[in-house]
Amino acid sequence: MKTAVVLLPGLNRDRDMIAALTKISGTPPVTIWQTETEIADDIDLVVVPGGFSYGDYLRCGAIAARMPVLRALKEKAERGTRVIGVCNGFQILVEAGLLPGALMRNASLKFVCREVKLEVTNASTSFTSGYTKGQIIRCPVAHHDGNYVADEATLKSIEDKGQVVFRYAECTNPNGSMNDIAGIVNEAGNVLGMMPHPENLIEAAHGGDDGRALFAAALEVAA
């Protein structure tokens, strides 16, 4: 599978993501700068990594979401290509309208950098098929604005359709997210957004590899 990582000014987790994709897929991803208006047809997975694109000006991810590469990414996602947004990448996908809801300031008003527990609440997506439903995994978080919010109708809809794939478990919700939501997919199931950083838990040197199965599933390789 051919992978790509989107680059925008202010992102800082791009190197971690490139390292993770390279280690798990065996091939380095191509990088796509924000001004690109097209994403090659042969790319099977596009990742928007974390960081602080445009310094979080206006709203987290708001400016990045209006860049040409995001228009190209939206078109590509509509054709079924797999897309993952992590942390700021999740905020960008939400701002760009690829995923429902919004991410607001953490309820504690504090930047939170720690390990949390996630429950896999839907293991039948192309991102979570390497886990089992109800499995609890470890994952680091590092964000200031991860408080997932949606109106009542949207929340009910994503819950009913199984679009909530990861939930903070064992009282580790770090940000006040509604229904402990940590990660969601779009209705078609090919776009994943999550606040935690699975790319930072893929090998023994990280202290664990609970995040590896996510990429292995998305890339259709053995974990």
Place this chain on the structure above:
Amino acid sequence: MIKARVTVTLKNGVLDPQGKAIGHALSGLGFDGVGSVRQGKVFDIELDGTDRAAAEADIKAMCDKLLANTVIEDYTVTLI
């Protein structure tokens, strides 16, 4: 030239932890009777031209496309 002021506020019902913290701080300063505090944003925008109706329509489009996240925020536009 036309000047406009855009005010963006959180929709009713959307929790505002920053507003809440500011409210607590105001109470701490001794201001009694502070109820709800909601934090918002103000944008002052200058536009070329003299057509006020067109300017207002443009500013509303700017709000929908960028200045406000209409999932969680409302906006008002005032031409000055």
